[in-house]
Amino acid sequence: MDITESRQLTASLEDYIEAIFWIVSAKGAARARDIAKRLGVKASSVTGALQVLAKKKYVNYAPYEVVTLTSEGLEEAKRIIRMHEVLRDFFVNVLGIKSKIAEEGACKLEHNIPKPIFDRLIEFMEFIETCPRAGKYWTDKFIKQCNLKKARECEKCIEQSIKSFKKERTMTQTSREITLADLMPKEKGVVLKMNRRNSVTKRLADMGVVRGALIEVERVAPLGDPIDVKVKGYHLSLRKEEAVNIIISRG
Amino acid sequence: MDITESRQLTASLEDYIEAIFWIVSAKGAARARDIAKRLGVKASSVTGALQVLAKKKYVNYAPYEVVTLTSEGLEEAKRIIRMHEVLRDFFVNVLGIKSKIAEEGACKLEHNIPKPIFDRLIEFMEFIETCPRAGKYWTDKFIKQCNLKKARECEKCIEQSIKSFKKERTMTQTSREITLADLMPKEKGVVLKMNRRNSVTKRLADMGVVRGALIEVERVAPLGDPIDVKVKGYHLSLRKEEAVNIIISRG
DNA sequence: TGACATTCTTAGCCAATCCTAATAATGTTG
DNA sequence: CAACATTATTAGGATTGGCTAAGAATGTCA
Secondary structure (H helix, E strand, O other): OOOOOOOOOOHHHHHHHHHHHHHHHHHOOEOHHHHHHHHOOOHHHHHHHHHHHHHOOOEEOOOOOOEEEOHHHHHHHHHHHHHHHHHHHHHHHHOOOOHHHHHHHHHHHOOOOOHHHHHHHHHHHHHHHHOOOOHHHHHHHHHHHHHHOOOHHHHHHHHHHHHHHHHHOOOOOOOOOEEHHHOOOOOEEEEEEEOOOOHHHHHHHHHOOOOOOEEEEEEEOOOOOOEEEEEOOEEEEEOHHHHOOEEEEEO | OOHHHOOOOOHHHHHHHHHHHHHHHHHOOEOHHHHHHHHOOOHHHHHHHHHHHHHOOOEEOOOOOOEEEOHHHHHHHHHHHHHHHHHHHHHHHHOOOOHHHHHHHHHHHOOOOOHHHHHHHHHHHHHHHHOOOOHHHHHHHHHHHHHHOOOHHHHHHHHHHHHHHHHHOOOOOOOOOEEHHHOOOOOEEEEEEEOOOOHHHHHHHHHOOOOOOEEEEEEEOOOOOOEEEEEOOEEEEEOHHHHOOEEEEEO
C-alpha cells in the first residue's frame, strides 16, 4: 500500500510536476529553490517531494543537481496543464472572471474534476462557441446531443452557425475547400472531413480531431510548418502535410 | 496555529458537517455509526472529528450521545450544501451529466470554489435560463452585463425572454401584475419590483432577491404560507405577506 | 584560493486524517 | 437479568505534507 511504490499522484505532487514543467519551459531546468518559490513552500519540502517523484520516475533528480521531467512526467504535466487551461478558459471566456482569480481557481480545482464532467465541459464550451442559439431550447439541445451521441441536430446547428459566420466574413475563399493549413493564428474552424485514413489520422482522432470538432490555430511557424493547434483542450503540433488533409470550415 | 482552537474548517470537517445535516434531516439526530457509514470511514475517525467539531462549537456532542448541529453548525451546513447544489445543478442542468456522477463531482469540488467564481456561475446559470440568445454575441453580452454591473442590455433580453415565454403560456394572468405568491411550485419568475422597503426586503436583497433575479418556487404550504423558494442557490422560506410584495414576471 | 553567501539536504517535529485493535458503554433478547 | 451483539471510545500507528534548524555542497568574489 506504499504510495511511493505506485504510479499514483496526490494533488500536491501534481502541483510539483506542474511547477517543474513551467520552470523547465522557461529556464531549461528547475532548481529546488525555483520550485519552492513558485509553490510558496520551503526548500526542504521540495527536496522531499522530489525524492518521491524521482522514485515514481516522474522526474530526473540527483542530490544537488537540477531537475527535469522524465517523459512520463511530461505526459502527466501536459494532462494537468490541460485540465488547468480548460478550467481557466471556462472561467475567463464563459463566466467572464478576471484572469487572476480564474488562474487561482483553476489551480484549486484542477486536481479534482471527474473525467466525464471535464469532457462535457469542453463540449459545452465548444457548443457555446459554435451554436447560434440560446435559452432552454438551446441547452436542451446541447444536453440531448451529448446524451444521444448522435450529433445530427447539432451538426445542422453548427453548419448554420458556419453559414452565418461566413456571411459576416465577406469574400474569403467561399468557393473552394479550405484546410487547416489555410487558417491564420487565432482563427477557429470546425473539422468537416479528414482526407486520409492512416496511423496519423488515428492518433489525431484520439486527441479529438474528428468530424465536428472545433479546432483553433495557435501559432504557425515561418514556413507554415509545423502548425500549433488546440483541440478539446489539447495542444497539438501538426505537420503541414497533415494539416492539408484536414478539411475545415471557418467558424 | 492549531486548527482545533479556531473556527476554521477543513474540507474533511465540512464533509462531516454536511453528512450530519442530512442525517439529522432524515432521522432527527445522528449517531457516529450513521456518519461513518455515509462518509465511508471508520467509527473511530468519526469520534475524532466530532470532538474537534464540538470544540469548535459546530455540533452538540457528548460521549455515547446522539449528535446534532448547533446554530453555527447549521449555518455552515447550509453554506456548504448551497455550494454543492449549485454545482450539481450546473452539471446536471447545463452540462447534462448523469446525476450520480454530478453528485460525486459536486462533493469533490464543493470545498474549493473561490467565491467570485461561484457567484458568477450562478449568474451564468440564471442567464442561460432566461436569455433566448446564443453564440459569441450571447456570451459576450453575458460577460459585459456582469462586468459593467448595468443590466440594461440584459433586462431587454430578459423581458424579451419573458415575452416569448408568455406567448407559449396562453391566457394566464397576462393583464394584471403577478406576485411571487401567485406562482405554483416548480414555477420560475424574474423579480420585477420589490413593493416595500424595510428590514425584510433588505434581508431578502442580501440573499439575492433583487430586481432581475431569477426566483423559483419549491414548495407552498397548504394555506399558501410559508412559501419555499430558491434564489441564487439559496433556499428561503417566505411569509405570504412578504411574497405578495415581490412583483414578478413568469419565466 | 580562502572566506563568506547561497542553496540543498538531512533529521526531527507537528497536525490532519485516516486506520486497527482493545476496551467500554449501550441495546437486545431468551 | 445475564449473555451476547452492537456501537462508541481510546490508544497507538501510518501516511501525507508541511515546518525549522543544522550542516553539507556549491557558488562568488576579493
